[in-house]
Amino acid sequence: MRIVLVGPPGAGKGTQATRLAEKLRVPHISTGDLFRANISQKTELGKLAKSYMDAGNLVPDEVTIAMAKDRMEQPDAELGFLLDGFPRNVSQAEALDEVLTTEGIKLDAVLDLEAPEAEVVKRIAGRRICRNDSAHVFHVTYKQPAEAGVCDVCGGELYQRDDDSEDTVRTRLEVYHTQTEPIIDYYKAQGLVVTISAMGKVDEVTARAMGALQRDEDGK
Ligand SMILES: [Zn+2]
Numbered sequence: 001m002r003i004v005l006v007g008p009p010g011a012g013k014g015t016q017a018t019r020l021a022e023k024l025r026v027p028h029i030s031t032g033d034l035f036r037a038n039i040s041q042k043t044e045l046g047k048l049a050k051s052y053m054d055a056g057n058l059v060p061d062e063v064t065i066a067m068a069k070d071r072m073e074q075p076d077a078e079l080g081f082l083l084d085g086f087p088r089n090v091s092q093a094e095a096l097d098e099v100l101t102t103e104g105i106k107l108d109a110v111l112d113l114e115a116p117e118a119e120v121v122k123r124i125a126g127r128r129i130c131r132n133d134s135a136h137v138f139h140v141t142y143k144q145p146a147e148a149g150v151c152d153v154c155g156g157e158l159y160q161r162d163d164d165s166e167d168t169v170r171t172r173l174e175v176y177h178t179q180t181e182p183i184i185d186y187y188k189a190q191g192l193v194v195t196i197s198a199m200g201k202v203d204e205v206t207a208r209a210m211g212a213l214q215r216d217e218d219g220k
Pocket of ligand 1: 151
């Protein structure tokens with residue numbers, strides 16, 4: 001299956017992408033990984049992307065698209081892939097369509113993870129990270145440490161990353177609404193959108209997503 005995963009920050013998209021890719025036996029292609037891989041392997045595209053990033057600029061869509069195209073042409077992506085973080089705006093979605101058309105392939109579904117704004121703000125703004133190890137993650141509501149402000153694992157101090165502050169979350173949501181949400185309408189016009197709720201436990205959301213993709217497949 002060839003799938004695009006979309007959803008607002010805080011909807012658990014990255015976690016679901018990893019799990020769904022495993023269940024569907026397709027590579028999980030995320031823009032973050034593409035950038036890291038191209039930069040560490042010093043590919044031409046990686047060097048180009050790095051020059052923009054070093055100058056504090058956004059990497060142009062053409063560069064991101066070229067990286068995604070390279071990745072989708074790898075043998076492990078022949079039978080499918082799950083795109084995460086790409087396309088992130090309508091012009092990238094149009095460029096992706098062009099690439100797919102050239103390759104003679106089509107998307108099977110665009111999985112839209114839905115979560116109420118109040119909930120995603122609560123999820124992200126409540127996150128607290130250990131100063132000693134960023135893998136020690138807590139939450140003021142959902143995963144409270146035994147002692148407030150102290151890591152259960154190592155006793156380190158817990159803090160809120162700047163990225164997780166309520167103001168930053170609201171700004172990221174705004175960017176999502178203005179730039180990424182329009183791609184849902186773009187794909188609705190192609191009859192590709194499958195919407196599910198991203199609320200509840202991680203396992204429940206994965207099961208819901210697999211069920212919805214299966215029903216979508218059967219209905220075609
Ligand atoms: Zn810790």
